[in-house]
Amino acid sequence: MSCFAIPDQICQRLNSVAARFFWGQKNEERRIHWKSWRKLCIPKKDRGMGFRDLSLFNQAMLAKQACRILQNGTTLLARSLKARYFPRSDILLASKAHNPSFVWKSLLVGRDLLLEGLAWRVGDRTRIRIGRDAWLPDGRENFRPARVNEQWADLKVVDLLLDN
Structure with missing residues (x-):
């Protein structure tokens, strides 16, 4: 799974086999599903069963x-x-x-x-392009590029600093 993208149809079939095993379903016999598969995939620490969605995994x-x-x-x-x-x-x-x-x-x-x-760690400020690379926090634990005119988009962060 760490080298090849497994097709979604195969992941869905494997998830289906795991769900049938969990519910104790045999052959074509139908059982009651008390919770959806999506809810069963919630981590245990968040009060779920901790099953993994194989496509996301x-x-x-x-x-x-x-x-x-x-x-x-x-x-x-x-x-x-x-x-x-x-x-x-x-x-x-x-x-x-x-x-x-x-x-x-x-x-x-x-x-x-x-x-x-992915986000940049600013470091020595010589590699980050201010208008193209996601380096500014947006307040929701994500990062975004600075909103600047296209002519300044390729300036580096170090170019914004004043020399003393």
Whole structure:
């Protein structure tokens, strides 16, 4: 699950098998479902049963792989993917490419999820583009780019600081 995007139909069938097992259903016999599958997937700490939605779990595992490639670009996998799919950038800016492998298409699914929750740590302020990169908190635990004119969108945060 951490290397390949499992098709939604397969995830739904596996979820269905788990639900039937939980309800004790045998063959075509029907049982009463006292709660929806969605509610059974709520974590135990939030008073749910803690079942995992396999589609979401698969997406999270792929995001974890994309994060590993982003953080450690010296592994054999990261270097080979970089040479083929993003030679002049990093995985965050990579595109689907022409005739991509199934592994690469799967990693892009995880990368897209990663981008939804990814935020910059400002650090030395030389890499963050103020109008393009999500670096300002929006008050809801998310980050967004600064709203600036297009001509200033590529300025770096360090350009905003005054030298004393």
